[in-house]
Amino acid sequence: MASYLIFCLWLRKHRPDAGRLNIDKLKYMSEMKKGLLTVVLSVLFSVLAAYGVVKAATVNEGDNMTMTESGTVTKTVNLAQSDYPDLTYAAEAAVEAVVYVEVTVTQQYQMTDPFFRFFFGDEGPQTREQQGSGSGVIIRPDGYIVTNNHVVANATKVQVTLNNNKTYEAKVIGTDPATDVALIKIDAQGLPTLPFGDSDQLRLGEWVLAVGSPLGYQLRSTITAGIVSAKGRSMAHDPRENNGGIQIESFIQTDAAVNPGNSGGALVNKTGELVGINTAIVSQTGAYSGYSFAVPVNIVKKVVSDLIDFGSVKRAVLGISMSDLNEGLAKVLKYDSVDDMLKKMKLSSPEGVYIREVAKGSSADKAGLKEGDVIVAIDGTEVKSGSAVQVKVNSFHPGDKAKVKVIRDGKEKELEVTFQGSSTENGTVVGDGEIAFFGTTLKEASKETLEKFGLKKGVEVTSVGSGKMLEAGASEGMVITYVNDQPVGTPQDVLNIAKSAKRAVYIEGVTANGRKAFFGFSKE
Structure with missing residues (x-):
């Protein structure tokens, strides 16, 4: 480096023009390098651009692209294997835990042929057996099985067949x-x-499986x-039997094929968990027509827990009648439209439930809820x-407390409710001249009703809810004429005779369609 500097100094002293020549040469070489770099970069960018264009226009098998004759390129989504629902595990697990349920119902009937009665007189009630079937789901290894109430209602005998073809007698724990x-329960251990x-x-759109025994034994599992397809569904015409009184409706709607015999079977998600109990179809033919309904498992869990712990469902009651904020309510309240109703109620949206009536002394009444309030949260x-209000209230037990948020006069209010129970003590006055009696309400039959059936006196069943009367066979509109062979004319007569009975109560009367009815139940 030192020798190079000495050379440059000597050159500058002895050849003064050499420095200028050298500088010109360096400038020329620098310009040449810049030009060459520009050309190289231009070529490189051109190659990359061309590659991108060719890549974009090339049909790649992995992208599932196709080119039509006109040159149009179409592309479909290429999902990874993990994005496809693998239902094999869920199916194999569920099929082992779903059972076939066969029931026998013994019915009583009275010979009504006047010719037969003229020659042979009145005979006692006759009996006949009917067979039915459905499905069930094992929920505990020690034999507890959940099914539908309408599958086992009034059954005198219940048999369960497992997927391994073993058959057991079953006992109804509660409905x-x-x-x-x-x-229901079978005497077995270690069950799937x-x-x-x-x-x-x-x-919505999530895959589910329906598992059961459509159309009987031959199509088990x-x-x-x-x-x-939808959540929180209600049905205008409920096909379920013996559902008098309260109804808790918030069904899961699916398009999985369900037919008679699937009732009580499992609705399962793709991970093999129970998410519902198949309960109904709505069809003009009685067979599957594109959609079916299941009771959500979150409702089932609470009901089953109560049946195991108490033998009956301890249901909380709010004590209101209510309506959705829809066109029907707007007409009832005489508004021009839903928008007009919302504006005058000072509501920002139709999301909520309008309180049409508050029962005196109910949970809602004691908490301060009023007619016209709109419930928006519980x-x-x-x-x-x-239906959402029903489901949420149903998740509580009597005595539980909850905050209820309402909109009143355009302002939000939060009120604390202490829930009361749904069961009413026998003899409690529940209406004008009506009293509670083992889950039903009774009142003195009107003159018109007595004339209709050709009776002198009797007691009418005005409503039927969960309880011993329902389980024994009582129906709404029935007129009770005898209790334990003693004639009755008022609800108090029925109550007094039942109180004096030692172990059982026997009822005789006429159904709403004019047929004689006989049934009994134990007081224990």
């Missing part, structure tokens, strides 16, 4: 007509079960697949329909 859920899922987490959970 809940309001939700169409029943619990289905774990409870969370029906609130189901999403049938599995069909579908998606969740215990922090938004409620947008009457």
Whole structure:
């Protein structure tokens, strides 16, 4: 480096023009390098651009692209294997825990042929047996099975056949007509079960399996697949039987094929969890026509827990009549439209439940809820329909407390409710001249009703709810004429005779369609 500097100094002294020549040469070489770099970069960018264009226009098999004759390129989504629902595990697990349920119902009937009665006189009630079937789901290894109430209602004998073809006699632990859920038990241990899922987490379009025994024994353990079509459904015409009184409706709607015999079977998600109990179809033919309904497992869990712990469902009651904020309510309240109703009620949206009436002395009444209030949330959970209110209230027990948020005169208010129970003590006055009696309400039969059936006196069953009367065979509109062979004319007569009975109560009367009815139940 030092020698190079000495050379440059000598050159500058002896050849003064050499420095200028050298500088010109360096400038020229620098310009040449810049030009060459520009050319190289231009070529490189051109190559990359050309590659991108060719890549974009090339049909790649992995992208599932096709080119039509006109040159149009179409592309479909290429999902990873993990994105496809693999239902094999759920199906194999569920089929082992779903059982076939066969029931025998013994019915009583009275010979009504006047010719027969003229020659042979009145005979006692005759009996006949009818067979029915459905499905059930094992929920505990020690033999507890959940099914539908309408499958085992009034059954005198229940048999369960497992997927391994073993058959057991079953005992009915309890039923809940309001939700169409029943619990039965067989004497067995180590049974396969289905774990409870969370029906609130189901999403529209999610895959589900329906497992059961459509159309009887020969099609046991049938599995069909579908998606969740809707949640929180109510049915205008409920096909469930013996559901007098309260109804808790918030069904999961699916398009999985369900037919008679599937009732009580499992609705399962793709991870093999129980998310519902198949309960109904709505069809003009009585067979599957594109959609079916299941009771959400979150409702089932509470009902089953109560049936195991108490033998009956301890249901909380709010004590209101209510309506959704829809066109029908607007007409009843004489508003021009839903928008007009919302504006005058000072509501921002039709999401909520309008209180039409508050029962005196009810949980709602004691908490300060009023007619005209709009319920928007219960215990922090938004409620947008009457069925949502039912489901949320049904999750509580009598004595539980909850915060109810309402909109009153355009302002939000939060009130604390202490829930009361649904059961009413026998003899309690529940209406004008009506008293409670083992789950039913009774009143003195009107003159018109007595004339209709050719009776001198009697007691009319005005409503039927969960209880011994329902289980024995009582129906709404029935007129009771005798209790324990003693004539009755007032609800108090029925109550007094039942109180004096030692162990059982025997009822005789006429059904709403004019047929004689006989049934009895134990007071124990």
